[in-house]
Amino acid sequence: MADEEQAAPASAPRKSKLLVVIGAVAVLALAGGGYFWHMESAARAQASAEAASKIDLYLPLDPPFVVNFKDGDSLRYLQVAVTLMSHDQKALDAAKDASPVVRDALVSLFSNQDFSVISSADGRRKLQDQALATVQKIVKERTGKPGIDALYFTSFVMQ
Incomplete structure (x- = not known):
């Protein structure tokens, strides 16, 4: 019986150590779960911000160009309506602020075309690419980057 009494007190410290270890593991698991939840929500917020920056923003250059x-x-x-597209509002603002310069450059470009060239789809695409490069150059001079991602002819009438 004396042996049983001495064995009982020795197992009590083992149980309390075991409870402390289990408690520490539980606390670490909760802390780790909280960390991963925080990282996941931060990643979702970043993805949302990136998606918002991918929104297509448009600026129609009104009135249509007539040359x-x-x-x-x-x-x-030739009468052509032009709309600019960007993912950067600052670039569109720069293009809008430089509207007289942009319009002058595009009028010069459009009026120097050959009818036989722009009568074809390939010719219109080439003119569209030239017009985009012209606008990007003007915006880059003002903002330091091209900023305009696309230029669309929303109306194209030749006679």
């Missing part, structure tokens, strides 16, 4: 150009002996007419 005359010569095609051999005849006089031709």
Whole structure:
């Protein structure tokens, strides 16, 4: 019986150590879970911010451009409506603030075209690419980066 009495007190410290270890593991698990939850919510917030920056922003250049150009002996007419697209509002603001410069550059570009070239789909795409490069150059001079991602002809009438 004396042996039983001495064995009982020795197992009590073991149980309390075991409870402390289990408690420490539980606290660490909760802390780790909280950390991962925080990291996941931070990642979701960052993804949301990135998605918001991917929103297409548009700036129509109103009124439409109207130019005359010569095609051999005849006089031709072109009316084209242009809309700019960007993911950066600052770039669109810069293009809007420089509207007279942008319009002048595009009028010069449009009026120097050859009717036979812009009559084809490939010719219009080439003109669209040239117009985009022209606007990007103007915006880059003001903001330090091209900023304009696309230029669309929303109306294209030749006569």
